[in-house]
Amino acid sequence: MMRVLLATSLLAGVSAGSLRAEEAFDLDALVAAAKQEKPINIYDSTGKIVEMAENFSNKYGLKVTGMKVSANSQLEMIIRESQSSNVQGDVVLITDAPAALAQLLPEGFVENYLPGDMASKIPEEFQDPLAISTNANVWAYNTEAYDKCPVSNIWELTETKWKGKVALVDPLTKGTYTDWFNQLETHGNDKVAAAYKAHFGKDLETSEKSAAAAWIKALAQNAPLATDGDDPVAEAVGAAGQKEPFIGLLSSAKFRDNGDKGYKLGVCADLDPWVGWTYIKLGLIASKTKSPNTAKLFVHYILTEEGITPQMKDGKIPTNTDIKVPDDEPSGLAKVADKLLGYRSATGLDDFDRREEWQDFWRVNYKK
Template identity: 65%
Template sequence: MKRLVFTAAVLTVSALPALAQDFDLNALIEAAKAEPPITVYDSTGKIVDMAEAFSAKYGIQATGEKVSATAQLEMLIREHQSGNVLGDVALLTDTPAAIAQLLPTGVVESWVPPDLEADIPESYRNPLAISTNANVWAYNTEAHTECPIKNIWQLTEPEWKGRVAIIDPLTKGTYTDWFNQMATRGEEPLRAAYEAHFGKPLETDQPSAAAAWLAAMGANGPLVADGDDRVSEAVGAPGQAEPFVGLLSSAKFRDNADKGYKLGLCAGMEPWVGWSYTKLGLIATGTDSPSAAKLFIHYVLTEEGILPQMRDGKMPTSTKIALPADEPSGLAAHLDALFPYDAATGLDDWDTRQDWQDFWRVFYQR
């Protein structure tokens, strides 16, 4: 109970937006023009183009720097402690770490533009998420006319032993967050999927259906890769007699055009075609350019601002923005079939990361 109260306080105190009718975008722009240039951290190289477009639009100098989520955390904390803020805005994909380490210590703050707040679902406002990133189950369209996996529990069966590719959960916190979110909120769908596939209710000694699935899938010897590129190759490379099925970022579907791969989305897979995690838009509390930082946050919540990342399959949280028609994965037609991230349990996701990593170590078999 104590931890839950603490979490709520962290997420509420960070942002106290003004009323939409009191917000003046033109005044914010003018104030931003009087401030020093800003630097924006993001884990994708697209941030360079986004910052350049922002600078051209407003005449305000912004520099985009590609920095991994892990490095962002360390840099933001050190810059705050030293009083030398170099990164004014952080677009961060590690929501639990932000909730546990950055927001409660005042390293960053979350600000929702009042004129755009109504377009952002409440679950994405506190802290502000600018987009969601999807990891989806994929198959090889050259080897199969449709996805051979219809149910997540198929991945635990002998037929798919050693033929499933995923990113190593020990190297990416979003994966252990997914495990914990499934254990917290996915019990009924996972049990229903088990019964639909095996024709009987799930009976397990594990504490949750998510733990039961993860233990069985790990014991089935999946290929564990160090990144999406390896998973994309294992699944989508042409000329394979028995290609892998795999879990990878929807952004990797661009490999079909860039590399001649044959990736296809496992549409209709039960209970979910994949899962998503959020990218937060945060402002360093010690920035010398608070108005410019807010203006950049406002910019990335518009279609113009977020478009470079949308082309890679990143999904804006704004309900006013639709994915582009040429987005390569076709995920736009299956958004309701994604298991979404919920920041309400973010602190618990953070606290249980080591537990889920230890769990994986116990059950994973090469």
């Protein structure tokens, strides 16, 4: 992935070109220009975007509407809107980074913009394309049923004791899961092999092409509960009153169910070699938006603590390193952030290209 610190110029009166992020950034001028433009819509896969858009509108006196749209629908809508020159979604906040890298950016449907005053705050690997947050899926257990997480190594999840007692979102329905498989093999294979040796006391011998593939196969063959979303996983793991609850892999956002639904979710904080993995949410601007300055202003806003706070409550970690995750974030993710397999977008195109291959691999090996 390109790592040039470049922000595409979308300022009114400036033709399509580029603006270096480190150049002077004039927020007042951007606000003034935005006030001359029409209202915009924001696409995001979380309902929190409604609150974020309302906060932005109240702050700047501009009309912005937040719309909850799934990542898959976002892709289709952005492409069709651009092709018909009828843009409805002016800013897209999308968690399907590989698809954006493969389908949206190369075709010019969207453009990358990094506000100049954020260049020193956003790590380079999150700048082009711009990631506004990293999101996490973590292994969880039921704190009512267990004093601590009952597994300490990912290979335990492939053993008979946990046959039919591991829950996760069906990898055939969510691209981030097959992306995780590919990231696991590409960037974490040695640690998967080391975890095998640590648990079984011997080197891994497998006919599969990698230690990661061997673990994924073993997990699939251990009859996990593959669900259509994170809610069923959260219930299977965290619902109160269970004698033998599931171990589960789910979004850190679901830990709010501890308060909302009385669940007993806890993070497997000492799981070897990772407690979970991350994926990123990109913030991109529709190339044919008729309100480019308002779109730029919104991107700037969500890179600030005020702008991103509603999503931090769901365990989203801002890429702006000046912003700290609140102490009362339900999952306690900040305490285990260094134990997550971090997403590397440098190999995002390979993640996208190999999705079907990993889906087939899971499909062939999955046992109910």
